[in-house]
Ligand code: TXA
């Protein structure tokens with residue numbers, strides 16, 4: 001079922017859920033303060049309760065109202081990148097953010113999405129918690145049809161067209177007096193580093209991940225993904241760039257031009273879902289591209305989808 005902004009607000013007030021478009025991926029929303037709606041998100045997605053949710057806001061005052069302290073650099077980051085694909089986790093007054101939203105942590109993660117329908121809905125209904133609107137472990141949905149593929153009639157959708165960025169937000173976590181990288185995402189880390197004056201380091205992989213969500217398997221189609229050539233005749237599909245030539249197979253899915261990581265990000269998850277829709281068992285995907293900026297995020301997502309290790313260095 002497709003719904004309007006007003007219908008979506010009504011559904012949320014009843015303690016139910018609705019899928020909401022953002023510029024990154026579709027989110028599965030509940031009102032932040034509605035425990036029934038929040039609980040239902042975990043049940044619908046089959047999401048581990050230990051994985052906290054991002055709070056989506058339409059103004060910085062919402063963060064100020066619940067934060068324990070406003071970390072250094074927060075306002076600079078917010079004014080440079082919000083609304084946009086950056087999520088910021090910081091210490092909060094735990095009495096003001098439900099425990100299940102935080103998964104028991106003393107911090108909460110905030111993002112102002114850059115989508116007119118999402119912002120309009122948040123202004124009408126209040127802050128929304130939204131994980132990506134997919135079953136846990138599946139690629140995130142970048143179109144209304146992909147949400148319906150996972151949830152059928154269980155989740156009404158506010159259709160805002162295809163998501164312009166196509167991969168999830170970059171997450172920074174305030175820890176020990178500096179911002180650290182919790183998840184690579186649609187906003188290039190280089191842009192953040194230029195603003196902060198230092199490079200936000202992530203976990204080196206040996207220690208605990210900074211975002212609990214990084215512990216679980218992600219972005220995985222059923223198809224087996226191969227990232228190096230040559231590949232056997234049994235591999236039915238090739239996912240690659242328009243300028244390049246590849247072994248001929250039954251299916252070719254284009255990530256666009258090798259000069260446009262933005263286009264590749266826009267297309268990636270929908271291609272991964274197409275593999276499953278068409279019952280493709282294995283595919284080659286070209287990862288011969290740079291290791292900087294948005295390309296780095298794409299490599300991380302693809303290697304995870306392929307079940308391979310991603311070296312954060
Ligand atoms: O682009 C996005 O961020 C999308 C759209 C819908 O906004 N949302 C999204 O949510 O990707 P989700 O739930 O799929 O991923 C949220 C990530 C998880 O890895 C979670 O562990 C982490 O954010 N996270 C949430 N709160 C956190 C916190 N307080 N500290 C550290 N990590 C946190």
Ligand code: MG
Nearest residue numbers: 131132133140
């Ligand atoms: Mg997700």
